[in-house]
Amino acid sequence: MARRRNTVTIREVAEDAGVSLQTVSRVINDEPNVRPQMRDRVQSSIDRLGYVPSLAAQRMSGSRSYLILAINDRERTLADWRERTGTDWVDQMLLGGTLTCSKNGYRMIVELVDTHADHVERELGATVSALQPDGVILTPPHSENTQITRLLAERNIPVARIGSVEEGPGIRLTMGDEGAAYAATKRLIELGHSKIAMIAGPDQYSLSAWRITGWKRAMEEHGLATDGLCEKGDFGYESGTQAARSLLHRHTNLTAIIGSSDQMTLAALEVARDRGLHVPRDISLISFDNTPIVRFTQPPLTAVDQPIAETVSIAVEHLINLHKAPPVNEIIDVPAELVERSSTGPAPAAE
Amino acid sequence: MARRRNTVTIREVAEDAGVSLQTVSRVINDEPNVRPQMRDRVQSSIDRLGYVPSLAAQRMSGSRSYLILAINDRERTLADWRERTGTDWVDQMLLGGTLTCSKNGYRMIVELVDTHADHVERELGATVSALQPDGVILTPPHSENTQITRLLAERNIPVARIGSVEEGPGIRLTMGDEGAAYAATKRLIELGHSKIAMIAGPDQYSLSAWRITGWKRAMEEHGLATDGLCEKGDFGYESGTQAARSLLHRHTNLTAIIGSSDQMTLAALEVARDRGLHVPRDISLISFDNTPIVRFTQPPLTAVDQPIAETVSIAVEHLINLHKAPPVNEIIDVPAELVERSSTGPAPAAE
DNA sequence: ATGAAAGCGCTAACAA
DNA sequence: TTGTTAGCGCTTTCAT
Numbered sequence: 001m002a003r004r005r006n007t008v009t010i011r012e013v014a015e016d017a018g019v020s021l022q023t024v025s026r027v028i029n030d031e032p033n034v035r036p037q038m039r040d041r042v043q044s045s046i047d048r049l050g051y052v053p054s055l056a057a058q059r060m061s062g063s064r065s066y067l068i069l070a071i072n073d074r075e076r077t078l079a080d081w082r083e084r085t086g087t088d089w090v091d092q093m094l095l096g097g098t099l100t101c102s103k104n105g106y107r108m109i110v111e112l113v114d115t116h117a118d119h120v121e122r123e124l125g126a127t128v129s130a131l132q133p134d135g136v137i138l139t140p141p142h143s144e145n146t147q148i149t150r151l152l153a154e155r156n157i158p159v160a161r162i163g164s165v166e167e168g169p170g171i172r173l174t175m176g177d178e179g180a181a182y183a184a185t186k187r188l189i190e191l192g193h194s195k196i197a198m199i200a201g202p203d204q205y206s207l208s209a210w211r212i213t214g215w216k217r218a219m220e221e222h223g224l225a226t227d228g229l230c231e232k233g234d235f236g237y238e239s240g241t242q243a244a245r246s247l248l249h250r251h252t253n254l255t256a257i258i259g260s261s262d263q264m265t266l267a268a269l270e271v272a273r274d275r276g277l278h279v280p281r282d283i284s285l286i287s288f289d290n291t292p293i294v295r296f297t298q299p300p301l302t303a304v305d306q307p308i309a310e311t312v313s314i315a316v317e318h319l320i321n322l323h324k325a326p327p328v329n330e331i332i333d334v335p336a337e338l339v340e341r342s343s344t345g346p347a348p349a350a351e
Numbered sequence: 352m353a354r355r356r357n358t359v360t361i362r363e364v365a366e367d368a369g370v371s372l373q374t375v376s377r378v379i380n381d382e383p384n385v386r387p388q389m390r391d392r393v394q395s396s397i398d399r400l401g402y403v404p405s406l407a408a409q410r411m412s413g414s415r416s417y418l419i420l421a422i423n424d425r426e427r428t429l430a431d432w433r434e435r436t437g438t439d440w441v442d443q444m445l446l447g448g449t450l451t452c453s454k455n456g457y458r459m460i461v462e463l464v465d466t467h468a469d470h471v472e473r474e475l476g477a478t479v480s481a482l483q484p485d486g487v488i489l490t491p492p493h494s495e496n497t498q499i500t501r502l503l504a505e506r507n508i509p510v511a512r513i514g515s516v517e518e519g520p521g522i523r524l525t526m527g528d529e530g531a532a533y534a535a536t537k538r539l540i541e542l543g544h545s546k547i548a549m550i551a552g553p554d555q556y557s558l559s560a561w562r563i564t565g566w567k568r569a570m571e572e573h574g575l576a577t578d579g580l581c582e583k584g585d586f587g588y589e590s591g592t593q594a595a596r597s598l599l600h601r602h603t604n605l606t607a608i609i610g611s612s613d614q615m616t617l618a619a620l621e622v623a624r625d626r627g628l629h630v631p632r633d634i635s636l637i638s639f640d641n642t643p644i645v646r647f648t649q650p651p652l653t654a655v656d657q658p659i660a661e662t663v664s665i666a667v668e669h670l671i672n673l674h675k676a677p678p679v680n681e682i683i684d685v686p687a688e689l690v691e692r693s694s695t696g697p698a699p700a701a702e
Numbered sequence: 703a704t705g706a707a708a709g710c711g712c713t714a715a716c717a718a
Numbered sequence: 719t720t721g722t723t724a725g726c727g728c729t730t731t732c733a734t
Binding site: 006007008050051052053054055056057059060065066078080081082084085086088090091092094095098099107109110112122125126129130131132154155156266290291292293296297298309 | 357358359401402403404405406407408410411416417429431432433435436437439441442443445446449450458460461463473476477480481482483505506507617641642643644647648649660
Binding site: 412 | 710711712713714
């Protein structure tokens, strides 16, 4: 069975318009050296025939692939999806990414990449060879994986690294972590809290440290102690339970906790409840992420909203070179916002 | 600046192995007529050089594109993402789709397509021309959009239609809607309920009717009336509020509601609470979707879990022809499961 | 400002 | 069983 030709090619457009292939190509790519009259003629043929250039052919002839790769941690992402934890990180990436991509004729492809050292080079290398993307967006913890950044640099593929300020190839974007932690802490201080603890994320993620820094800065500015008030988790629920238990055990006069993820803060809420503490009357809680679920908990959590969509959108814009002359050494910091709900309130009167 | 060659091509592999391009091609595509010894030789060159075929080139030479398109309703999806309603439909599609795709060397690309009649043909036509996917997965309401199915059929692109049983091109998959509604209703009847209402989805979605059918069948089998017990919504929260109000207003002796989406059921929960009804003591609630948020509401909702990941995975398998001889006229029904939580309980004693 | 020719990396059809 | 040839649809030279 002969596979019928079923797409319009550049040749048909050229014939229809009575011009050469090149002229059509020039029109498609908005290149100079085409008279307006000619351009109109060709464009109308394109429209009438419904011609759309084949991505594959464009890529083949050495032009762009019009593909942007968004890379996420395989293990964590799969776990989130399988357990349906309600993390909408990927959705927000798609929101910011696909919209900006499609505005410019690009597509975004989500790829999951293992952090495991043996695989990463082969795995990502294969993906890049197959797809030949025009740009790659790296998210933590991949943003700081030198194996990955080196591989991409070798292949001359533009990179946007989200959540990293480390020197290295590509542009760097952060989501206001330090500032947000500072603002959250400050807000709690305004509410009269002075014993404010932090459940931080894992060291593997740079942003964990930035948030600690923001929290410490606010505390110190107000002459408040931070010793023993920081516990580390891995962003997951279980680790939040451990951290909250240990904090509440050590500090019976704790009146506020900032959790570096929704899951950990949710766990803290549960732990507080188990100990008979009422939120926010006895203890205030602020979370990081602002995933959908925190609006539905009892009480709904005050949370730092991660501007994922906006950040990814900006990353895409830079990758496809909308901003000519990329500020190579600059770091783009997209500010995060604090969304106040009912898990924060005035500090309880001192005993 | 000369763009440096930075990928290994089939030619280099051929030279390295001392064979022709064609032999390498045969090895790559696992074709017959290559002696094991030759195959090994070529394979080791491939491995050593880290060669991966270029998708674009493969596509160009008339073979597959190794791309599967997953199409969702643009407006609804964007709204869900922007409002962060917690719908993880796309995530579940990615979970089922990308895993099965990547196992077979394919990629899945998520596309948002407007339902609006004027656009759809141009829009989807352009995407298909550009990407030339090997298969397309359609979700409601696109699954039954004849403009779309016709377009894809004309271009000989294999289609999987989720949530449609209508005659037409491609394979059809459903997610056990009728059976699940039947099972949910039956469960409520077992719990002693007899006045069981339904908040259905919009007519635009076939599955809305299937769920009504399942509910009615269970009711009738037990000699229970259904008159005036079905209200229609649009799956959104607002419409759920309207529907629940109207139902509770008309039927003061209502003891159970089945909602055709999480958002509508959440709205019903709120309405019930406003009227001083305790869930599940005074009224039981069962939802459809089982998105992450329903585990965190008070009380957590009993819900019909939509097997999205599994369904999409099966769709992909068929599209890439893992199951030779596709059962063209068969409908694949992936059963949904009822997840019991705390929004269902025994019917209150009759007054 | 426009066109002709060459080639991107691969596979299909054919030849050996 | 293996190799050779001719494209796929497009963009790059380079001519005109």
